[in-house]
Amino acid sequence: METIKLIYPVEGGDLIEAGEASSKMKLTLKKLGLPQDIIRKASICMYEGEINMVIHADGGQAEVEVDMNQITIRMIDSGPGIPDVEKAMQEGFSTAGPTARELGFGAGMGLPNMKRYSDDLTIDTTVGKGTTVTVIIKIPQ
Amino acid sequence: MRLGEIAKILDATVIYGKDLLDRDAASACGSDFMSDVLAYVKKQAVLLTGLVNPQVIRTADMTDIICVTFVRGKHPTPEIVELARARDIVLLSSDKRMYEACGLLYSNGLRG
Ligand SMILES: Nc1ncnc2c1ncn2[C@@H]1O[C@H](COP(=O)(O)OP(=O)(O)O)[C@@H](O)[C@H]1O
């Protein structure tokens, strides 16, 4: 299988609409015939990342690469950045406001979930410039 | 446990998926926190929730949840029903409260 690259813009603002990019990615991964387990892990990571970009960074872009060995999801935004990554990774830590909470998010589980379901998670962030969260999900051969 | 049996036990209305009630649920999960659901839900599960918004359906979609049951008699909007229809996720609504709904399913053999 040659490397497939997918790009999904993520609109900022309304959290009600968030999740479209993740839905589309999931459909594409299904069409590629990847194992259901792998699709589920990738979808959860992408969805948490998408929600984060909407809640914390007013949108951004998701870039997904699929090859024989792994799925790489890169969530890129030009938001406020994360001042303390170690703190942000802790379960329960959240700076989300009441709107996110009303919709069932803001429990401080997003980044920990992305770690739980991926084989590798990297956060590249600069305060005032933006954040890129990259997750890798390995495809068992 | 078949979805039809779950609907019966919870005395629930079927909002979407009358012809999908033969499907089998392997486990259940009750929560109003979507990130909790994303963290812990198992495969082929039923989600019980008191939260009514489109992100509930999207969360269900990402985790391969096969049925969402709204507790405390909550009813989804047409937009939410449409999202579920497009993803073939069964929607139920029950007047029971969360604690009772979970307890009834658990005591009838559906585990978490
Ligand atoms: N893309 C992002 N841009 C800026 N801050 C972020 C981003 N993603 C996460 N964060 C920060 O990390 C914290 C923890 O994120 P997460 O675990 O997803 O929990 P939650 O989104 O529920 O707050 C957030 O509350 C926020 O402060």
Ligand SMILES: [Mg+2]
């Ligand atoms: Mg989050």
